[in-house]
Amino acid sequence: MRTFVLRARAAPTDSQKLLAGVGKEAHTEILAHTLMNAIFVAQSHRADVVVYLVLESTQDFSRTIRFEPNAMHDIGGFNEAALLGKIANALDTSKGMGKDATRPVESGVTVRTVSFERLVQELAEDHQLFVMDRKGTPIREQAFEDNPCFLLTDHIPMPKKTFHSLERLGAKKISLGSKMLFASQCVVLIHHELDQHGGI
Numbered sequence: 038m039r040t041f042v043l044r045a046r047a048a049p050t051d052s053q054k055l056l057a058g059v060g061k062e063a064h065t066e067i068l069a070h071t072l073m074n075a076i077f078v079a080q081s082h083r084a085d086v087v088v089y090l091v092l093e094s095t096q097d098f099s100r101t102i103r104f105e106p107n108a109m110h111d112i113g114g115f116n117e118a119a120l121l122g123k124i125a126n127a128l129d130t131s132k133g134m135g136k137d138a139t140r141p142v143e144s145g146v147t148v149r150t151v152s153f154e155r156l157v158q159e160l161a162e163d164h165q166l167f168v169m170d171r172k173g174t175p176i177r178e179q180a181f182e183d184n185p186c187f188l189l190t191d192h193i194p195m196p197k198k199t200f201h202s203l204e205r206l207g208a209k210k211i212s213l214g215s216k217m218l219f220a221s222q223c224v225v226l227i228h229h230e231l232d233q234h235g236g237i
């Protein structure tokens with residue numbers, strides 16, 4: 038199973054602000070593009086993927102939305118508006134939730150009020166964690182086990198102190214080259230690399 042976590046530091050947890058943030062400072066299109074490239078292949082979806090979107094621009098708690106395409110009955114369209122609609126629906130479902138709570142949204146989609154740090158601590162228990170970073174080990178030199186989990190951000194970088202706590206959890210930095218890419222482009226290259234290994 039491949040897991041992707043997008044830490045979207047600028048993404049609003051209010052659904053209307055999320056939808057209004059496309060092409061604006063929040064750049065909420067990043068969430069749709071990342072989800073799109075993580076989930077879809079031509080005329081189908083990937084069965085072996087879980088995607089977490091962590092939206093952090095909030096009045097109360099971060100929202101962590103989990104997508105498991107294989108369990109979804111209706112993945113919706115392969116377009117930005119449809120995918121943002123799925124995210125907005127999860128945000129609306131999460132209204133009024135207390136801290137560290139979980140709610141089902143639809144088959145294959147859940148929303149939680151857990152922070153990025155808490156999520157990653159949980160994932161560290163049974164995943165091999167990788168932070169995407171241009172200065173990391175080249176991805177071709179990295180050996181992968183069964184459950185790799187790739188941590189990415191939107192246009193706002195990971196705070197330095199997060200890198201230290203991720204290191205303590207055993208996360209390794211891996212690189213896709215020296216060019217600064219979009220998170221969604223990283224996802225395509227990671228899939229390509231893992232597709233060569235087969236089985237993961």
Ligand SMILES: C[S@@+](CC[C@H](N)C(=O)[O-])C[C@H]1O[C@@H](n2cnc3c(N)ncnc32)[C@H](O)[C@@H]1O
Nearest residue numbers: 169170171189190192194212213214217218220
């Ligand atoms: C647009 S970048 C983030 C840009 C942000 N301003 C920064 O300085 O980190 C989005 C995500 O892609 C990752 N990324 C971009 N290019 C990469 C590369 N060549 N190798 C590994 N990760 C990369 C970044 O680490 C980040 O998680």
